[in-house]
Amino acid sequence: MSARLEAEHLYKVFGGRPDQAVERLRNGADREELRADGATAAVIDASFTVEPGEIFVVMGLSGSGKSTLLRMLNGLLPPTAGQVRFGGQDLTGLDARGLREVRSRRISMVFQHFALFPHRSVRDNAAYGLAVQGVPRAERARRADEALALCGLAGWEKSWPDELSGGMQQRVGLARALATDAELLLMDESFSALDPLIRRDMQDQLLELQKTLKKTIVFITHDLNEAMRLGDRVAVMRDGRVAQIGTAEDILVRPADDYVASFTQDVDRSRVLTADAVMDRAVRGDEADCGCETATPQTPFTELCAISARVSHPVAVLDARRTLVGVVPRQRLLGFLGDEPAAAPDRCDTPRATDSAKATTTDSAKATTDSATDDAKAVARA
Ligand SMILES: Nc1ncnc2c1ncn2[C@@H]1O[C@H](COP(=O)(O)OP(=O)(O)OP(=O)(O)O)[C@@H](O)[C@H]1O
Ligand SMILES: [Mg+2]
Numbered sequence: 001m002s003a004r005l006e007a008e009h010l011y012k013v014f015g016g017r018p019d020q021a022v023e024r025l026r027n028g029a030d031r032e033e034l035r036a037d038g039a040t041a042a043v044i045d046a047s048f049t050v051e052p053g054e055i056f057v058v059m060g061l062s063g064s065g066k067s068t069l070l071r072m073l074n075g076l077l078p079p080t081a082g083q084v085r086f087g088g089q090d091l092t093g094l095d096a097r098g099l100r101e102v103r104s105r106r107i108s109m110v111f112q113h114f115a116l117f118p119h120r121s122v123r124d125n126a127a128y129g130l131a132v133q134g135v136p137r138a139e140r141a142r143r144a145d146e147a148l149a150l151c152g153l154a155g156w157e158k159s160w161p162d163e164l165s166g167g168m169q170q171r172v173g174l175a176r177a178l179a180t181d182a183e184l185l186l187m188d189e190s191f192s193a194l195d196p197l198i199r200r201d202m203q204d205q206l207l208e209l210q211k212t213l214k215k216t217i218v219f220i221t222h223d224l225n226e227a228m229r230l231g232d233r234v235a236v237m238r239d240g241r242v243a244q245i246g247t248a249e250d251i252l253v254r255p256a257d258d259y260v261a262s263f264t265q266d267v268d269r270s271r272v273l274t275a276d277a278v279m280d281r282a283v284r285g286d287e288a289d290c291g292c293e294t295a296t297p298q299t300p301f302t303e304l305c306a307i308s309a310r311v312s313h314p315v316a317v318l319d320a321r322r323t324l325v326g327v328v329p330r331q332r333l334l335g336f337l338g339d340e341p342a343a344a345p346d347r348c349d350t351p352r353a354t355d356s357a358k359a360t361t362t363d364s365a366k367a368t369t370d371s372a373t374d375d376a377k378a379v380a381r382a
Pocket of ligand 1: 014015040041042060061062063064065066067068069222
């Protein structure tokens with residue numbers, strides 16, 4: 001079971017006169033202006049909804065406000081302004097006792113550093129949240145063991161934390177969060193302290209677990225590839241503000257501004273993009289049955305490159321009914337690999353010396369827009 005999480009116009013200002021600072025931020029002031037008055041605007045006007053079963057990743061540089069935002073989501077920090085609702089319940093209106101109750105039963109947090117108790121067994125560490133809830137010992141052990149098994153730690157229940165590797169310790173942290181049956185998991189740089197290979201393993205494990213558990217998850221990272229890999233949607237934060245919220249493809253292909261574009265420059269596009277994101281849409285739904293290999297909108301970028309290398313014309317993208325929905329010229333694939341998603345036209349429209357007098361800007365623009373249509377026709381004809 002999980003529920004919808006809603007953040008509405010959240011602000012957090014440290015120091016200074018917070019209410020006044022929020023007013024100034026609403027009127028367009030930025031962090032720097034407030035800093036001059038001794039106030040830190042950690043989070044500025046953050047609004048988003050995380051659907052049940054969704055992994056929502058918050059990414060941004062150090063100091064951009066990610067942890068502060070996360071702490072407001074479970075009431076560890078009261079917002080200076082705005083509201084947090086979980087499953088329709090207004091968390092910002094709860095008193096300390098109500099918040100403790102919500103935090104112990106409905107929301108779990110997994111931190112960057114394993115935060116395990118060294119003198120408790122792996123089982124007791126995993127059962128910690130249940131002990132806080134007052135669950136009887138035998139049931140605690142049963143549920144902790146189940147969660148440990150889900151995280152690949154069956155057989156390690158009686159071990160001590162220092163007998164486990166870093167990756168295994170982090171799994172105990174994850175098992176602790178899962179054991180309570182919390183509907184909302186808040187994960188702050190949970191995998192950042194791990195070696196790259198183990199980190200990837202943990203990412204896989206989380207994605208695998210999520211297929212069956214379908215928790216509502218907010219995952220914080222400043223690793224772009226991790227964000228793109230895990231996030232159903234990703235929020236990019238900059239200086240306290242949310243610069244863009246979208247799918248990994250939205251953010252790579254349609255960045256909201258230059259900052260987001262430069263931020264995502266180093267992302268390994270070939271791991272994220274699918275045919276749907278890179279194709280030129282077909283103008284009309286032609287049947288395409290030339291017999292050559294085709295792709296679907298879900299075909300991963302790397303596979304698309306392989307197909308493109310094998311067929312002599314732009315790759316046709318067909319939907320489930322085998323209707324042509326787009327085409328992918330090879331130039332377009334190269335453009336995405338080379339950070340030029342706008343891609344060059346599919347044929348050379350540089351005027352030749354002989355006809356340069358005839359070539360006009362309008363002609364070359366038309367050649368560019370026509371190329372998708374021509375490709376579609378070429379594929380349909382072939
Ligand atoms: N308790 C606090 N008192 C004053 N300022 C704070 C406090 N907590 C955070 N800040 C400031 O708020 C801003 C955002 O901090 P936050 O910890 O949310 O960033 P972050 O994105 O999580 O960074 P990192 O990636 O380094 O963890 C920073 O400028 C930080 O100095
Ligand atoms: Mg942080």
